[in-house]
Amino acid sequence: MMSKTNLEPLRREVPFLDLASPHRELEEELTEVFRLALRTASFVGGKVLERFEADFASYCGTNHCRGVGSGTDGLRFALMAAGICPGDIAVTVPNTFIATTEAITQAGATADFVDVLEASGNMDPEKLREYLETRCYFDKSGRLTHRQKGRPVTAVVPVHLYGQPAEMDPILDLAEKYGLKVIEDACQAHGAEYFSRRQNRWKRIGSLGAAAAFSFYPGKNLGACGEAGAVTTNDGALSAKVGMIRDHGQVRKYHHDMEGYNGRLDAIQAGILSVKLKHLSEWNRIRRERAALYNELLGKAPGVIAPGVGPGMRPVWHLYVIRTQRRDELQKHLGDHGVVTGLHYPVPLHLQKSYRPMNVGAGSYPVAEAAARCILSLPMGPALTSSQVEYVCELIVRFMSGRGGQ
Numbered sequence: 001m002m003s004k005t006n007l008e009p010l011r012r013e014v015p016f017l018d019l020a021s022p023h024r025e026l027e028e029e030l031t032e033v034f035r036l037a038l039r040t041a042s043f044v045g046g047k048v049l050e051r052f053e054a055d056f057a058s059y060c061g062t063n064h065c066r067g068v069g070s071g072t073d074g075l076r077f078a079l080m081a082a083g084i085c086p087g088d089i090a091v092t093v094p095n096t097f098i099a100t101t102e103a104i105t106q107a108g109a110t111a112d113f114v115d116v117l118e119a120s121g122n123m124d125p126e127k128l129r130e131y132l133e134t135r136c137y138f139d140k141s142g143r144l145t146h147r148q149k150g151r152p153v154t155a156v157v158p159v160h161l162y163g164q165p166a167e168m169d170p171i172l173d174l175a176e177k178y179g180l181k182v183i184e185d186a187c188q189a190h191g192a193e194y195f196s197r198r199q200n201r202w203k204r205i206g207s208l209g210a211a212a213a214f215s216f217y218p219g220k221n222l223g224a225c226g227e228a229g230a231v232t233t234n235d236g237a238l239s240a241k242v243g244m245i246r247d248h249g250q251v252r253k254y255h256h257d258m259e260g261y262n263g264r265l266d267a268i269q270a271g272i273l274s275v276k277l278k279h280l281s282e283w284n285r286i287r288r289e290r291a292a293l294y295n296e297l298l299g300k301a302p303g304v305i306a307p308g309v310g311p312g313m314r315p316v317w318h319l320y321v322i323r324t325q326r327r328d329e330l331q332k333h334l335g336d337h338g339v340v341t342g343l344h345y346p347v348p349l350h351l352q353k354s355y356r357p358m359n360v361g362a363g364s365y366p367v368a369e370a371a372a373r374c375i376l377s378l379p380m381g382p383a384l385t386s387s388q389v390e391y392v393c394e395l396i397v398r399f400m401s402g403r404g405g406q
């Protein structure tokens with residue numbers, strides 16, 4: 001820990017995420033990907049894409065992976081390929097990035113929410129149980145139906161928020177009981193692991209539900225140099241359907257079984273992802289080390305709650321998010337001292353203007369709403385150093401102990 005009492009002379013700039021440094025180390029290898037694409041004129045599809053898909057499937061422990069244009073595409077295509085139909089309801093959480101619900105809506109379904117666990121911000125399985133038991137019934141044909149909305153409830157979309165696995169065992173048990181498809185939103189959780197009590201072994205996120213969607217947006221734990229995403233699954237038919245949907249519904253060139261999308265992953269991004277995938281475990285290891293240091297040092301900060309990690313979870317710390325009632329003051333204080341922080345997410349989805357027609361008021365999901373008021377994402381990433389973490393924690397401990405200026 002730093003010994004000086006006045007922090008001003010020690011002032012440092014700590015970015016929220018340093019994206020440039022990891023790329024600098026890989027510049028030669030990444031440039032080679034471009035050269036190869038130019039020389040072979042192979043820009044869409046081909047061997048480079050197939051190799052990445054095989055490698056990422058193997059990394060996640062699934063039989064299949066399909067590269068797509070983005071995480072949003074991945075969620076939408078996975079829902080469609082899993083048979084979620086226009087008019088259906090898919091249940092998710094309100095404290096996620098809007099892409100989760102956009103994908104549900106764009107698949108023709110409607111999103112409905114259940115509240116989350118305070119410690120992790122992930123879907124509360126008890127709330128899901130309550131939703132299914134009290135708001136739904138099986139109609140005469142055995143279809144799970146929402147009592148008020150009169151629509152079939154066919155999917156659940158747990159989000160592995162901040163890189164921490166959702167409570168998948170109870171969610172999968174409920175999905176089995178009620179006949180729901182589970183589509184994991186794994187967009188923030190590349191490499192996170194979950195101890196499956198159902199299978200009595202550790203499993204990688206992305207291999208637990210019917211299918212999972214990953215985002216390779218540049219800032220993610222595994223990021224492309226542009227937009228990119230993937231769907232992982234063990235279901236060969238679902239995978240084939242995603243393959244079709246992402247490519248205009250083609251089964252072969254100019255033979256369309258359905259209307260689809262232009263939602264492919266291009267070969268340059270796939271090549272870049274292959275290079276970076278080799279480093280993902282090491283980058284995640286660094287993130288875990290930095291999170292452990294944050295946890296240790298923030299233990300001395302009164303009024304700060306460090307993120308909780310449940311048993312059977314190995315998170316990958318896409319984001320390191322603390323909670324404090326003095327969030328706004330603390331964020332300003334850190335900003336004044338060169339530390340960039342973020343809010344993920346400041347407004348729960350049911351309170352966004354875009355979802356006003358849902359008519360779901362404040363107070364409907366109290367845990368998610370309370371979290372939105374007190375969460376603060378601290379700097380994180382593979383280029384974050386231990387001494388930067390120490391500096392951030394020193395600022396927080398002093399501020400929260402009433403010694404902010406010293």
Ligand SMILES: Cc1ncc(COP(=O)(O)O)c(C=O)c1O
Pocket residue numbers: 070071072073096097099100159185187188214215216217228229
């Ligand atoms: C939880 C979550 N879901 C979905 C997405 C969408 O991914 P993309 O931006 O690649 O479309 C993101 C990306 O930020 C995300 O964080």
